[in-house]
Amino acid sequence: MRHKYDEKKIRRVIGEKVQFVQGDASAVYGALLAGCSFFAGYPITPASETAELMSKLLPKAGGVYIQMEDEIASMGAIIGASWAGAKTMTTTSGPGFSLMQENIGYACMTETPCVVIDVQRSGPSTGQPTEGSQGDMMQARWGTHGDHEIIALSPNSVQETLDLTIEAFNLSEKYRTPVILLTDGEIGHLREKCVMPEKGEFEIIDRKGPTVGRDKYVPFQADESLVPSMARFGDGYHVYVTGLTHVEKGYPSTSSAEDHDRLVRRLVDKIEKNRKSITMVEKDYQKGSKIAILAYGASARPSAAAVRKLRRKRKKVDFLRLITIWPFPNEEVRELADRVDRIYVPEMNLGQLVHPIREAAEGRAKIIQVPRIGGPLHTPKEIMDAMRKKA
Amino acid sequence: MMAKKKKAYRLKHYLREELLPTTFCQGCGCGTVLNTYAQAIEELQINPKDIVSVTGIGCSSWIPSPYFKADTLHTTHGRAIAFATGVKIMKPEANVVVIAGDGDLAGIGGNHLIHAARRNVGLAVFLINNMIYGMTGGQVSPMTPLGDKTTTTPYGNPEYPFNIAEFVAAAGANYVARWTTYHVFPLMESIQKAMTKDGFSFVEILTQCPVSYGRRVGMRTGEEFLKYFKENTINSLKAKDMTPEEIGDKIIVGKIVERNRKEFTTILREMNEERRK
Missing domain, CATH: 3.40.50.920 (Rossmann fold)
Structure with a gap:
């Protein structure tokens, strides 16, 4: 199934151009406008409204919604679907975000574009589910193990939640990395005026695909952008994707310091060297x-x-x-x-x-x-x- | 004696040749499974382009990942089925195959296994059951028999193992079978059945790990395991007319269940299409 971005249909699904909605809803609108076609999630306060609205709107917009058995599975499913060519997203809150961390690291290591919205709540542990907090700022940075760089954005309004969700998709496609949107229970449940941006008022970036033939394609070889092109599953490239340290062909290399250093530094550098253009x-x-x-x-x-x-x-x-x-x-x-x-x-x-x-x-x-x-x-x-x- | 010319392996075009030889230990059953699987694909004439292999962490995940040449997602420990569900939803026309071990699918990833069976997602899942955590050196797994000594049960395993095939059948899979590395031909047919059957298909493949498990329970070679599998299994067709006392400790092999519930991504697609009208 190939998702075709149909802006007219998406706008019809979203409805009125100007709406009075909560941040959890504007995040969904942003995702739809950005071309999200696959959502996997698991209910959790105060992020459940995103899943509910996604389950209602995404099928109408041509995409697929699935509720998985837990947040680990949600994160896994969006990575799998991303390799099948979809723009993918999940939403969660603190406890679920903790469960996602291992697979977020997998997405960093395998350079899989995907978006995670963390509607932060008061912790640690179950904490205060309905109370907002900014307790996951460091979890977003260092929640997964090992050296890595991550992109995370934080909106202060319902409108900005929409705008930054689009931006999150674009950054994730451009740099082939998971992007975290750190909202919180306050912004997620706040109702404000939200204006859907017009065509031309926002950009849509798609990951680059292979530009060479199947026998010449090297899946994790990057040009000066440091971001390799991404072949979709099923297109005959026989891509090998692993969370193990790998060489440019994708093959495991588990005991070479040079291979590990080269890979991890590139993963860090592709974001670090673009800090200026990512910074808002x-x-x-x-x-x-x-x-x-x-x-x-x-x-x-x-x-x-x-x-x-x-x-x-x-x-x-x-x-x-x-x-x-x-x-x-x-x-x-x-x-x-x-x-x-x-x-x-x-x-x-x-x-x-x-x-x-x-x-x-x-x-x-x-x-x-x-x-x-x-x-x-x-x-x-x-x-x-x-x-x-x-x- | 004349030197025999070494014959090239007939199915090697299915493998990532530059990564051979495999890392499997001497006597390991993973090579048998890889060979049987490649033979099954060859006979079915499935183009590897239409296969997505999804695996977890552990020796058996290495069977397709990296050795089998197809799109391959070597995921985190236990999560292969979750990743595969995402792939299958967005690529329902693909043969999405999960090959992973007992620690991976019955232990850390057990929850994903039962939910995928419940949903009846169109995956072919092969659980390579060597009854041990082999890659980490032989720790007890949820499939290790009661009483066995392992590196983490030095006084014997106090736990009962899963009957994982019955469990997956009860959860709602469309096809469930159990075979061993001794029964290569019926196993191959079973793999083919799993690959072609609509809905969630599951084959438990009992295999030998002489290095990390066998030597601690008195079976030091692959051959000893194969002999054990030969002598201690009963076909499910025979077993159904036997009393539990007659079956005793014997392992039931063969088809456990076959049904025709509608496949999950088909239901999902039909419902979504309804919404798009």
Whole structure:
């Protein structure tokens, strides 16, 4: 079965151009617009709404939905379907995201495009299923074992959830790597205005296919882009895909340091060397600021409100919002650290991104955590109070 | 005596020749399975282009992965069936074949096995049962007989093994059989049946691991295992007229179940097409 991207049909399935929906729904719209044709999932709060809506809309849009027996299987199924030529996605939350980690590493190692949306909830363990959190920022980075690079994005609104879901598919196809969208229970369940982008307002990127004949094709040989072309199963290329360390032909090489080094460095470099083009941030700087707020995702909302309130009081404050989380926007954070003396970092965890922020700042500014856990967003006042205390 | 000219292996065009010889130990049954499988494909005249082999982790996963030349997905431990389900849904016309071991399919991946059988996904699954975790050096598996000594049951195995074929039959598979590496011709026919039967097909293939299992239970060679398989098996057709006492400890080989439930991806496709009208 070959999926044909039929934009008219997809728009008909999505419905109204302007809708008042929750983030879990706009993620589904984004996936459909990006050309997702296979979804495998497992119910989990607060991500179940994505699966429910996918099960309803994806078949109408020409794709296939399946509920698997667990999140391990969901992740496996989307990787298998991706090799059969589909653009694939799964959605989950913390506990399920933990179960997916081994197969996410498999997707990194085998360079399989796929998208994972993690609607983060309060943990550890079962935690508070209905409460949002930013507890998986580091799990997204280092949840799977071994050296690897990953792409992760984090939206702060329902609209941006749609936009970044499309972006996640594009990045995953372009770099042949799993891409994680880190939303959370707050954004996932928040209802806001959402506008479907028009044709021409967004790009659709498809993975490159083989450009040489079957006997000349070397499945894991990359050109200067460092991203190999991907042959689809069934097209006669007899591709061998393994999570073992492999040479360019795909064959296992389990005890050569050189082969391992060459492969893993390329997997890291293909993302690392494109950090600049993958990085998305929102900057709002004022000349002469000595303080800044650096936030991402849901906690960027009260942070932006705090910035507005401070400015109303004629206080100068810089604001930086990270949209790309991994690879980490080192340069942008360093630039901010050069501008100000103190950077406040409100996170819905006890300190996760504060660590790479400190590393990137290299001591040029003082980094101060403003942690909050247990569900509700920070209030702008809470952030401003934290800033007053240290001021 | 005149030096005999070495005859090239007749089925080698099905193999990734540059990766030979195989890594299998002396006396291992995996080579027998690979040979029988290649012969089955040859007789069915299936183009390898139309096969996707999906495997897990363990010695038996190496049978097609990397040796059999077709599109091959060598997945994580236990998860082959989950990956294969994704492939089959998006490529229902392909022969999606899973070959993996007892540790892989009955142990860590047992959940995927029973759910795929329940869904009746059109996969051909071959469980290579050597009754041990061979690749890691001989630890007890869910298929190791009660009482056997292994590297992790030094005082004997306190657990009962699965009757995995009956289990998969009960879960809803369309075709289930059990054979051994001694019964190569009926095994080949059974592989062919599994490859051509619509719906979930499952063949448990009892095989020998003299190196990681046999030497700890007094069977140091492949031949001893084959002799054991020969002498300790009863065909299911005979067994159905025998009492449990008469069957005793004997292993039942042959067809366990055959039914004609509609295949999962066919149902899925029909339902989805209904929505698209």
